[in-house]
Amino acid sequence: MTNVIEVKDLRKSFGHREILKGIDLTVGQGEVVSVIGSSGSGKSTFLRCVNLLEWPTAGEILFKGESITRYGFKIPDYREKVGMVFQSFNLFANMNVLQNCTIGQIKVAGRNRDEARAIALDCLDQVGMSDYIRAKPRQLSGGQQQRVAIARALCMQPDALLFDEPTSALDPEMVGDVLNVISGLTHTGLTLIVVTHEMAFARDVSDRVVFMDGGVIAEQGSPEDIFTKPKSERLQEFLTRFLS
């Protein structure tokens, strides 16, 4: 298995506050990694560093063996290959569903209109939203918006997708739809890193679960190990709080 993303001693401070205190994580091609941990433990910051929406203070992130923070690294090209899905969907409000899915393909990947449209319809189909291509984001429910956001990321045909709490802003009845869509992406060869508070999802879908606490990875392992044989006290506490 080749490594898609390797994170080495990643540190991030905001002002004088160190939020990430040395993260090491290697994610292989096609692997599905869930990141869990309590609020404020630095999960979002970590994911945003991997996508360079935040610039690491120290440490190294390798994408297929290449340092993404080195001078001259083409960040836009990298972002094309590593997509991101946000908690708040962040669809482009001035575009309809189809345009949301084609704009990046046309303006970034350089595909022509027809090709982009065909790929977009495929991806929208995959998330069950192909009937809504003419809708504007504000006309859709949260769950629908998030599925379109996933399709938008898929359209770039990335190697990896990062999800930052993709269901946290949703009404309970829509959470399932979105989680099903994400589950459907596993075993497609796509590498997924999913920050989530959905423990059942983390347990059932991931190859590996990472528990973050206070800016470090406190524990990681197979879902079974993490959920049935937690070693650290912090993880045990966290799980009792969450699973009760």
Place this chain on the structure above:
Amino acid sequence: MVERSMWEWMVLLLQRFWPQFLKGTAMTVMLAIIGTAAGFAIGLIIGVIRTIPRRSGGKTGLSVRSVCLGIVNAILAVYTEVLRGTPMMVQAMLIYYGLTEFAHIDIAALPAGIIVITLNTGAYMAEIVRGGIGSIDYGQSEAAKAIGMNHWKTMIHVVLPQAIRHILPATGNEFVVNLKDSSVLNVITVTELFYQTKGLRNFYYRTYEPFLIAAAIYLLLTFVSSRLLRLLEKKLDGPTDFTLTEKSGALAGGRRRK
């Protein structure tokens, strides 16, 4: 001398000098259109430049890029402060007479007038655009970056279309202000409506009636343009509902799975 009522004076003036009023009105409208359009462009460019992230790579501290951006931003800040902090009439005098006096550029009144109204509008528009860009939630910019768009693409395709829609009322307001305030350019002999009207005083030694006509024309211009703008805004907002695509192969050219 014949005794005439105010009304009769106005009819007489219009009959005799309608070409002057028409020319003045045309000039006023032209100044407002060019000034607002060019000022809008300046405002957009400044707005985009101001939002360029200081560090692209993320190297903290001084880089050539951040120093250059700092200097450009300082110049832009001075530009907006000065142009917003001084009366346009004074700016007109300084630019028109200043250029001839010190730079020895013999500039005609009209180009000078266009420069003044453009620079002035640009300074106000820069602030308006800044507010417009700020009103678009940052998440959309991040999403655009996350699919590989750079700053310019993000601005052009995602942020500006929405920001422009938001600032359309303010831009329309600038246009209305320009219709009226272009009158100060009479001090450098730009032949807009006020200047033309002023010139008519000497024919009958009447001041009130010509300016009453001018006032009516200004009012008509501002009234009509604000109505047109509101129509445009409605049109841009588009329909409020959408239609579901029917489950037919026609849509995707038979590419749909299932």
